[in-house]
Amino acid sequence: MSNRKRHSDEAGYIAERMNPIVPGSKIVIYEASEQLIDVDGKRYAVVCDAHGTIAGDTSLPRARASMKAPWNFCDDCRALKGDE
Numbered sequence: 001m002s003n004r005k006r007h008s009d010e011a012g013y014i015a016e017r018m019n020p021i022v023p024g025s026k027i028v029i030y031e032a033s034e035q036l037i038d039v040d041g042k043r044y045a046v047v048c049d050a051h052g053t054i055a056g057d058t059s060l061p062r063a064r065a066s067m068k069a070p071w072n073f074c075d076d077c078r079a080l081k082g083d084e
């Protein structure tokens with residue numbers, strides 16, 4: 001399994017960023033319908049590559065905020081970060 005897999009060629013790809021919690025892993029934003037991800041009808045899907053966690057967001061600014069802070073939607077990232 002490679003952490004260096006490319007996402008930019010995938011269907012619905014919008015953006016990606018390194019996971020601040022899991023070195024070498026990424027958080028990716030997709031247009032949910034194009035990537036065939038069902039996130040309760042929300043337009044954008046944010047995926048934690050390291051843990052396979054998926055969150056839905058209704059707007060791109062919200063999706064980008066999730067991408068920058070995966071501990072807000074990924075329990076495993078939250079556990080790694082340590083809790084407030």
Ligand SMILES: [Zn+2]
Pocket residue numbers: 048050051052053070074075076077078
């Ligand atoms: Zn995670």
